[in-house]
Amino acid sequence: MPETEATAEAENDDEESAAEAQDGKAADEATDGAEDEAADNVVRFPSNATDHAQVIRMTEALLFAAAEPLDIDSIAARLPEGADVGAAIEDLQKFYEERGVNLVRIANKWMFRTADDMAFLMEREAVSTRKLSRAAMETLAIIAYHQPVTRAEIEEIRGVSVSKGTLDVLMETEWVRLRGRRRTPGRPVTYGTTEEFLVHFGLENVGDLPGAEELKAAGLLDGRLPPGFEVPTPSDSGGDGDGDFTDDEPLNEEYGAAMDEHLTAGGEEE
Numbered sequence: 001m002p003e004t005e006a007t008a009e010a011e012n013d014d015e016e017s018a019a020e021a022q023d024g025k026a027a028d029e030a031t032d033g034a035e036d037e038a039a040d041n042v043v044r045f046p047s048n049a050t051d052h053a054q055v056i057r058m059t060e061a062l063l064f065a066a067a068e069p070l071d072i073d074s075i076a077a078r079l080p081e082g083a084d085v086g087a088a089i090e091d092l093q094k095f096y097e098e099r100g101v102n103l104v105r106i107a108n109k110w111m112f113r114t115a116d117d118m119a120f121l122m123e124r125e126a127v128s129t130r131k132l133s134r135a136a137m138e139t140l141a142i143i144a145y146h147q148p149v150t151r152a153e154i155e156e157i158r159g160v161s162v163s164k165g166t167l168d169v170l171m172e173t174e175w176v177r178l179r180g181r182r183r184t185p186g187r188p189v190t191y192g193t194t195e196e197f198l199v200h201f202g203l204e205n206v207g208d209l210p211g212a213e214e215l216k217a218a219g220l221l222d223g224r225l226p227p228g229f230e231v232p233t234p235s236d237s238g239g240d241g242d243g244d245f246t247d248d249e250p251l252n253e254e255y256g257a258a259m260d261e262h263l264t265a266g267g268e269e270e
Contacts, residue, residue, distance in 0.1 A: 052087065055079060059088040069109030132173075136166050140175060144197070144209060145232050148179040148190035167191070175200065193234075206234040 062075055076085045089110060093103045101112045114122060132140070139162060142154050155162050170176040179192035193206055203209065210218070211233075 052084065052091075055083045055085075056088045056091055058083075059085065060092055063092070063103065063110060063112055066111070069106055069111040071109045075110075132169070133166070135162070136169055139166050140170055143170070143176055143191045144193050144206060145234050147192035147206070147234050148182075149192075150182055150188040150190050152188060154191075209234060 058079055059075055062078055063070060072085055072089075075089075076083065079085060089103070096103045096112070100115055100118050102115050103110060104113050135158075138158055139154055142157050143149055146153065146157070151162055151167070167176065173196075174194055175197040176191055177194045179190045181187040181189055197203075198205065
């Protein structure tokens, strides 16, 4: 009986020791997990983080990944304490001086930017489509059918003044050109259409513009026109004011010495 009781007590002691060991292991695992979780919130710098070369690499990484320019304080806040940020930026600036991107300072902040001589690689040509205003369309039609025509004549036909911006737009599209000067007081400039105008509208020459009957058929003219109304027949050349320029009258002057009164009299067009 004594031997049996001694054996039972020994087994109980072993079980208690095993349970204690298991509890201790679980506690150690919980402690390790807590330490790992806390470590996730800590920035781990490399062992050689204070080396200047390593500071340069980290500064480069920060500037490269930044969505906006960074100032010295913002960079220093992410580097190890005591890192010489100024020296790192200076070395980076020298390193990138002859490369495709440069490290530049803008408003006391630093950023990478494409080198000036590589800017042409970033350029892209795009054709922008602009809708002409009603005033520009009416002016273009008058010039096409009445060329060579002066600005005063355009205004007389439209019944309102023509702003210089309207003519500038038509000339920028290269549909309208200066044709010459009228042999009248003031020597006003005359306007006409260009080859680009013919190409765009698929015309062999301006004489192929639709006449009165074609315009009526297309619904562009009222069927009941006033008596004596006629659609003029335009011409690519000839007429008063066609190609009549002299050396003492430069093309960039819209009017001669005697400015027409309508320039100062009328208001702006709608």
